[in-house]
Amino acid sequence: MTQHIRRxxxxxxxxxxxxxxxxxxxxxxxxxxxxxxxxxxxLPDSYEVSDQRMSQGLLNGARIFRLxxxxxxxxxxxxxxxxTKPFPVWKLCLNMxxxxxxxxxxxxxxxxxxxxxxxRRGREAIRFIKACPAGHMDEVxxxxxxxxxxxxxxxxxxxxxxxxxxxxxNIEIECPECGSREISLGTAYGIDWNCTGRFPERExxxxxxxxxxxxxxxxxxxxxxxxxxIPELLTLFTIPPRYTRLHNLLQIRPVLYSIMVxxxxxxxxxxxxxxxxxxxxxxxxxxxNEILSYPWSEISExxxxxxxxxxxxxxxxxxxxxxxxxxxxxxxxxxxxxSRPKSPVLVEINPHLVKRFTGPNGTVFRVTPVLxxxxxxxxxxxxxxxxxxxxxxxxxxxxxxxxxxxxxxxxGVEFFGEGIFIILDDNDGWISGLSGxxxxxxxxxxxxxxxxxxxSHLFRDPSNMEELHPVFxxxxxxxxxxxxxxxxxxxxSSASIRERIYFETDGARIRGGILLYATQPGTEGTLGGLIAxxxxxxxxxxxxxxxxxxxxxxxxxIQHQFRDGEYNGxxxxxxxxxxxxxxxxxxxxxxxxxxxxxLP
Numbered sequence: 001m002t003q004h005i006r007r008x009x010x011x012x013x014x015x016x017x018x019x020x021x022x023x024x025x026x027x028x029x030x031x032x033x034x035x036x037x038x039x040x041x042x043l044p045d046s047y048e049v050s051d052q053r054m055s056q057g058l059l060n061g062a063r064i065f066r067l068x069x070x071x072x073x074x075x076x077x078x079x080x081x082x083x084t085k086p087f088p089v090w091k092l093c094l095n096m097x098x099x100x101x102x103x104x105x106x107x108x109x110x111x112x113x114x115x116x117x118x119x120r121r122g123r124e125a126i127r128f129i130k131a132c133p134a135g136h137m138d139e140v141x142x143x144x145x146x147x148x149x150x151x152x153x154x155x156x157x158x159x160x161x162x163x164x165x166x167x168x169x170n171i172e173i174e175c176p177e178c179g180s181r182e183i184s185l186g187t188a189y190g191i192d193w194n195c196t197g198r199f200p201e202r203e204x205x206x207x208x209x210x211x212x213x214x215x216x217x218x219x220x221x222x223x224x225x226x227x228x229x230i231p232e233l234l235t236l237f238t239i240p241p242r243y244t245r246l247h248n249l250l251q252i253r254p255v256l257y258s259i260m261v262x263x264x265x266x267x268x269x270x271x272x273x274x275x276x277x278x279x280x281x282x283x284x285x286x287x288x289n290e291i292l293s294y295p296w297s298e299i300s301e302x303x304x305x306x307x308x309x310x311x312x313x314x315x316x317x318x319x320x321x322x323x324x325x326x327x328x329x330x331x332x333x334x335x336x337x338x339s340r341p342k343s344p345v346l347v348e349i350n351p352h353l354v355k356r357f358t359g360p361n362g363t364v365f366r367v368t369p370v371l372x373x374x375x376x377x378x379x380x381x382x383x384x385x386x387x388x389x390x391x392x393x394x395x396x397x398x399x400x401x402x403x404x405x406x407x408x409x410x411x412g413v414e415f416f417g418e419g420i421f422i423i424l425d426d427n428d429g430w431i432s433g434l435s436g437x438x439x440x441x442x443x444x445x446x447x448x449x450x451x452x453x454x455x456s457h458l459f460r461d462p463s464n465m466e467e468l469h470p471v472f473x474x475x476x477x478x479x480x481x482x483x484x485x486x487x488x489x490x491x492x493s494s495a496s497i498r499e500r501i502y503f504e505t506d507g508a509r510i511r512g513g514i515l516l517y518a519t520q521p522g523t524e525g526t527l528g529g530l531i532a533x534x535x536x537x538x539x540x541x542x543x544x545x546x547x548x549x550x551x552x553x554x555x556x557x558i559q560h561q562f563r564d565g566e567y568n569g570x571x572x573x574x575x576x577x578x579x580x581x582x583x584x585x586x587x588x589x590x591x592x593x594x595x596x597x598x599l600p
Contacts, residue, residue, distance in 0.1 A: 002080045003027075007067045008520060011379045011413045012581065015231060016397045017135070017201040018382075019223050020084060025091075025125045026223060027084035028137075028200045032065070032411060033399035035083040038204070040402060042068070044409045045253075051376040051414075052251055054236050057310040057317050062398055064378055064412035087200045088139050088223065090126040092161060093117060106142060106173065107158035128185070131228060131384045132195040132218040135395035138211070140220055141193070145173040148182035185220075192217035199395075219386045226580075232381040232394055232457075235500075235584070236317055237515075238346040238374035239324040240333060246302045249291050254282045259303055267296040315461040322502040322513060325421045326428060329354055329368040344416045345372040356425055357538035360545055363600030364426060369531035370419035375519050378412040383457070391454050417519030418531045422482075423502075424600070429511035431471070436597030438569055439470035441562045446470070451565035458567075458588065467589040472503040473569075475512040476585065477595045480576045481544040482516060489543060490533055495579045496520055497530070545599060548592050551575035562591055569593050 003022040005014060014020060016031045029035065037044060044065040055063055070077055093105040098115035106126070111118035131137045143156050155177035162181075163170035169186030183191075195214035203210055221228055241247065250256060254277055264270040274288035291299070311317050324333070328349035335348040348371040355367045381394035401407040423429040433439075445451070446468035456462035466472055479499045487494035500515040518530045533540065551557045552574045562569035569591030571577060577587045 002078055004077070007069075007413050008415070010067050011377055011411060012231065012233065015379050015382065015411060017137070017199070017395060018229050019087065019129075021224075022084065026087060028087040029082070029084055030201050030203075030205070031397070031399055032409070033402070034202070034204055036067075036081070037399075037402055038083075042073075043402065045401075049376055049412050049414045050248065050251060051236065051238075051412075052306065053310050053317055053320075054234065054376050054378060054412075057312050058234055058236075058314060059378065059380070059398075059408075059410055062408040062410055063401075064376065065409050066413055067411070083205055085200060085203060085205045087137075088126050088129050090139060090142065092124045092126055094124055101160070102162070103174070104161035104164075105158055106161045109157070113158045127222050127224070128220055129223050129228075130193055130195075130218040130220050131386045132214060132216045133384060133387050133390045133392040134195070134197075134214055134216050135199070135382070135384050135393060136195050136197050136214050136216075136218065137200060137228075137384070138196045138198040138209070138218070140188075142173055145183055145185065145188055146175040147178075147180050150180065150182075153178040153180065189220050191220075193220065194218070216390065217387070221386050227385045230383045230385055231379050232383065233377055234314065234380055235375055235377040237321050237500075238336070238376070239321055240336060240347070241305050245336075246291070246294055246298060247306055249287055250299075250302055250306050252283055252287065255291075256306065260307065263303065263307070267292070267299065270299065313461060315464060315466070318460070318500070318502065319504060321500070321515075322504060325349075325368070325370070325502075325513070325515065326423065328370075329366055329421060329423070335372065344374075346374040346416075348372040353534065355534055355537065357541055359541065359600035361599050363424060365537075365541060365600070366423050366425040366429075367534055367537045368421040369534045370421055370515070370517070371531060373417050373419045373517055373519060374414060375417070375517070376412060376414045378410050380410060391457075394457070415519035417517060419515050419517030420530060420534060420537070421513065421515045422537075423511070423513035429513060430506070430509040431511060432508060433510060434470045434474060434594065434598045436594065438562060438591055438593040438597055441564070442468060442470040442473055442569075442591070442594065445562075445564045458586065466503050466505075467585060469503060469505075469510070470594055471510045471512050472501060473589050473591050473594050474598060475503070475514050476501050477548070477571070477576065477590050477592060478544065479514040479516065480578055480583070480590060481547055481595075482514075482540065483578060483582055484576075485540050485544045485547060486516075486533065489540060490536075492529065492533075495581050498582055499584055501584065545595070547575070548595050551592070558592065561593070 003020055014029055016029055018029050019026050020029055047065045047068050049064040049066050090108045093112035095115045095117055105112050105114055107113055128140050130140050142159055146159055147153055155175055160174040160176055162172045168189055169184050171185040172181045174181045195216050195218040196211035197214035198209055198211045258273050271292055277283045278285045278288050332351035333347055333349040335345045353369050357365050379397055381396050383392040383394055385392045398408040398410045449465045449468055459465045459467055483494050483497050486492045496518050497516055502513040504511050553572045557572045558570045560570050567588040570593045571590035576590045
């Protein structure tokens with residue numbers, strides 16, 4: 001049986017190592033080279049998402065692939081595309097009257113060993129597994145719960161399950177052979193267990209478990225827990241100048257490698273390269289002719305751009321976006337299309353549509369509708385944050401190319417949509433800083449962030465930790481308020497709006513900004529619903545600042561002051577926190593107080 005998921009779910013929610021609740025029980029999603037490309041009939045380059053800034057800047061030259069659809073593969077909806085593996089395999093038979101006692105049966109075969117019931121009727125997949133901060137995951141050792149350290153009894157096939165209700169302490173596992181009941185499930189929940197070092201997502205579907213061992217300790221956890229698998233995502237926007245049609249054509253792999261090795265000095269030399277590629281059927285004749293249709297001056301400039309080294313830090317690449325959107329808000333960005341003739345527009349800003357609105361104390365906001373927007377999101381790794389005492393280790397989800405082991409691939413997805421870019425209008429957004437007690441507390445942590453060294457992975461740039469700066473917190477707080485106001489006042493789904501917070505320092509000057517964007521396919525993501533709100537952003541901003549003053553959790557919420565080592569100030573689910581699909585920073589670095597002390 002198949003379970004349908006969207007391409008975006010594979011990146012934002014699931015992906016390799018995630019447990020999918022399938023129609024016939026839970027299954028773990030395998031690594032792409034096992035679950036999708038193992039047969040050799042599919043190759044990742046057939047589904048490549050091209051993004052030079054992401055590949056060269058953040059992935060060390062690795063390439064990005066997207067999931068193919070059933071329609072692309074000419075498969076019906078009930079045929080699987082991606083293989084999975086049953087996990088966990090232990091099940092609980094709930095047919096208590098047929099068991100001859102007041103107990104359930106915990107087993108791992110195809111049918112209950114007592115009542116012989118098979119299939120899903122009266123059966124429940126076990127909710128508990130064990131995992132460690134290094135990313136390993138395995139079945140709970142139910143034998144130990146029943147027998148402890150006594151290994152004299154050899155019975156391991158099934159056990160009696162006593163208790164239930166609201167407390168794990170009431171659940172006990174009994175061996176039907178020797179009658180041993182060593183510890184309750186509640187006690188087991190708080191114990192450190194030996195980790196087996198198993199990665200079920202790296203095992204072929206029909207292979208036995210591989211358990212090489214691990215030095216770290218594992219914890220028992222529910223398989224549906226949100227902290228069992230937290231993906232590490234990277235998102236970049238398409239910006240000029242590398243994304244004109246000519247730039248994309250020159251980034252076709254064989255063309256790019258050729259000009260990198262031996263840069264052409266004339267149009268005739270480039271024509272020789274392309275003619276050779278066409279003869280060898282490496283590129284199409286139409287792509288070669290289109291490249292040569294441009295004058296040599298434009299081709300030479302484009303070659304210079306694609307050969308210019310890409311920024312290799314997330315922070316630098318985000319700043320590139322910030323600068324382009326600021327320029328676009330003043331001068332615009334003409335429509336830029338992709339490498340295919342019918343590609344959608346990748347980025348577009350019309351400067352004549354920019355609006356300016358005044359805040360409560362006279363500060364002017366520049367609000368820019370981004371008419372077209374392309375995002376590329378890559379899942380680089382995931383973490384199993386199952387033990388608060390130890391920092392989790394990221395588990396890489398890349399895999400080698402089937403034909404070139406030196407080339408690696410990451411799962412990703414590209415979307416097209418729209419956005420609203422907001423900065424302060426005066427002096428291009430530059431300010432000298434913020435005032436107030438809350439700003440002082442945040443600035444102290446930003447200047448000396450030693451308490452955050454063990455959680456450096458929470459920051460976009462662990463060497464900078466700009467999320468602690470009060471100006472970043474100010475803009476991030478405003479972003480959350482605006483998303484909530486848009487959802488309440490305009491009827492827009494808050495879960496479909498995402499954010500990007502921008503922050504930049506230049507000596508004594510600081511500036512920030514936000515981009516609210518919707519790129520998910522559907523009526524709320526791509527049909528102009530978000531940018532249609534730009535003429536009304538003045539009133540939405542006023543409501544957002546009013547909403548910052550009151551929370552149903554007050555006075556407890558507003559009285560909570562940020563302290564060094566914490567992640568939020570005055571912020572709770574009643575006033576600021578959003579769904580995990582919207583916030584790029586896990587609902588951290590928020591504080592209503594810092595906004596109220598610095599109303600614009």
